[in-house]
Amino acid sequence: MTQKRFRVGIMSFAHPHSGAYIQSLLRRGDVDIWAADPDSLTTLSDEPRGAEMAVQLGVGYVETYTELVGLGLDAVVVCNENTRHREAVELAAAAGLNVLCEKPLATEIEDAKAMIEACRTTGAKLMTAFPIRFSPMFKELQSVVSRGEIGAIVGVTGANIGKVPTGPHSWFIDPALAGGGSLIDLAVHVVDLLDVLLDQDEPAKIYAVTNEILHADKPEVITETGALVNIKYANGVVATIDSSWSQADSAPNWGALTLQVVGTHGIAEIDTSVQHLGGYDQIGNQEFWLDFGPSAIDELVDEFLSSIVEDRQPQPSAEVGLRTLRIVKAAQESAASGETVLSSP
Structure with a gap:
C-alpha cells in the first residue's frame, strides 16, 4: 500500500x-x-x-x-x-x-x-495547537490521576511563565494583534491541561488580577505582564494559574510550565522544563540550555495528520479551543472589573 x-x-x-x-x-x-x-x-x-x-x-x-x-x-x-x-x-x-x-x-x-x-x-477538520498535553511529563501525570493514585482531585496550582516577547515577535505585546498580554498568551496552556484532567468540567466562577509591574521600564510593553487566575469548577475543584512574563531576559531558556495536582490521597507535580542539558559556555560566556527527549510538537503534528488519514476529529479539537477561550475571556473581564465572573457556556 x-x-x-x-x-x-x-x-x-x-x-x-x-x-x-x-x-x-x-x-x-x-x-x-x-x-x-x-x-x-x-x-x-x-x-x-x-x-x-x-x-x-x-x-x-x-x-x-x-x-x-x-x-x-x-x-x-x-x-x-x-x-x-x-x-x-x-x-x-x-x-x-x-x-x-x-x-x-x-x-x-x-x-x-x-x-x-x-x-x-x-x-x-479544525485542531487547536496545545502541544503541552503531548509532553511526556503531562502524559505520566494524566496516567497517575486516571489510575486513582492520588485520589479525587481537589485543587490544582499551575504556572506558565516566560520571557516578555519584545524584539522579534513583538506583536505578542500589542493587544490589537494578540488580544491581550501575558494572560491570554500563557494561561490557555494550563487551562487546556485542566480541561484534560477534569474531564471537561465547566468552571463555575472565575476571579483574576493583572498588573504591569514587570517590565515597567520597557515603554514598548503596553499590556499586562503579570496575571493570576483563580477558577472554581462546578465539581468543587479550585485551580490557580500564574501566567506571567516573569522569566528573566538573561535566562538560558524561554520559560516553563509547572503543575501541582492535589488529590484526596496525595499530590503529583510536573515541570515541563526538567528534560534538558544545561551548563556554561566559556567561549560565549553564557549559560546554555538544550532540550531533549520526545518532541511535543512532533506528537501534535502526528495527531493532526493521522486524523486526516483516519477521517476523525483531531484532539485537542476546536471545541477545546473554545472552552479555554471562554475561561480566558472571563478572566480578562474579571481583571478589568475587579469582580468575580460567573461562567456561562
Missing part, C-alpha cells in the same frame, strides 16, 4: 512556532510544504519573515494566502497573529482544507464559533 504524501501550507511566520512546525513536518519525510506570509510586509520588528524566512527553512513560498490555499493542499497550519486567526481559518475552510490553528483559537468567542462553523460547513 502506497503511503500518503501530504501537502501542507504554513499561513504566516508571525508565530515563533511556525519554524518548529516546519521542522517537525520535514522530519516526517512525507510532507511537501509551502508558505505564505503577506503580513510580513507591515511588521515593525526586524526578524526574518516572508520569502527570506521560507528560504532559510527550505520550503516553497507564494505571496498571498489566496495563492497558498489554491495549491491543492491537504491542510494548513495557521501561525499568524491571534486576532487574524479567524480570517485565515475561514479562507482555508472555504477551500476545503484541514486546519491546525495556533493557540488561542481566537481572541473573541464569536470569532471562535464562526471558525468552528466554517469548518463544519465544508467538512474540514
Whole structure:
C-alpha cells in the first residue's frame, strides 16, 4: 500500500512556532510544504519573515494566502497573529482544507464559533495547537490521576511563565494583534491541561488580577505582564494559574510550565522544563540550555495528520479551543472589573 504524501501550507511566520512546525513536518519525510506570509510586509520588528524566512527553512513560498490555499493542499497550519486567526481559518475552510490553528483559537468567542462553523460547513477538520498535553511529563501525570493514585482531585496550582516577547515577535505585546498580554498568551496552556484532567468540567466562577509591574521600564510593553487566575469548577475543584512574563531576559531558556495536582490521597507535580542539558559556555560566556527527549510538537503534528488519514476529529479539537477561550475571556473581564465572573457556556 502506497503511503500518503501530504501537502501542507504554513499561513504566516508571525508565530515563533511556525519554524518548529516546519521542522517537525520535514522530519516526517512525507510532507511537501509551502508558505505564505503577506503580513510580513507591515511588521515593525526586524526578524526574518516572508520569502527570506521560507528560504532559510527550505520550503516553497507564494505571496498571498489566496495563492497558498489554491495549491491543492491537504491542510494548513495557521501561525499568524491571534486576532487574524479567524480570517485565515475561514479562507482555508472555504477551500476545503484541514486546519491546525495556533493557540488561542481566537481572541473573541464569536470569532471562535464562526471558525468552528466554517469548518463544519465544508467538512474540514479544525485542531487547536496545545502541544503541552503531548509532553511526556503531562502524559505520566494524566496516567497517575486516571489510575486513582492520588485520589479525587481537589485543587490544582499551575504556572506558565516566560520571557516578555519584545524584539522579534513583538506583536505578542500589542493587544490589537494578540488580544491581550501575558494572560491570554500563557494561561490557555494550563487551562487546556485542566480541561484534560477534569474531564471537561465547566468552571463555575472565575476571579483574576493583572498588573504591569514587570517590565515597567520597557515603554514598548503596553499590556499586562503579570496575571493570576483563580477558577472554581462546578465539581468543587479550585485551580490557580500564574501566567506571567516573569522569566528573566538573561535566562538560558524561554520559560516553563509547572503543575501541582492535589488529590484526596496525595499530590503529583510536573515541570515541563526538567528534560534538558544545561551548563556554561566559556567561549560565549553564557549559560546554555538544550532540550531533549520526545518532541511535543512532533506528537501534535502526528495527531493532526493521522486524523486526516483516519477521517476523525483531531484532539485537542476546536471545541477545546473554545472552552479555554471562554475561561480566558472571563478572566480578562474579571481583571478589568475587579469582580468575580460567573461562567456561562
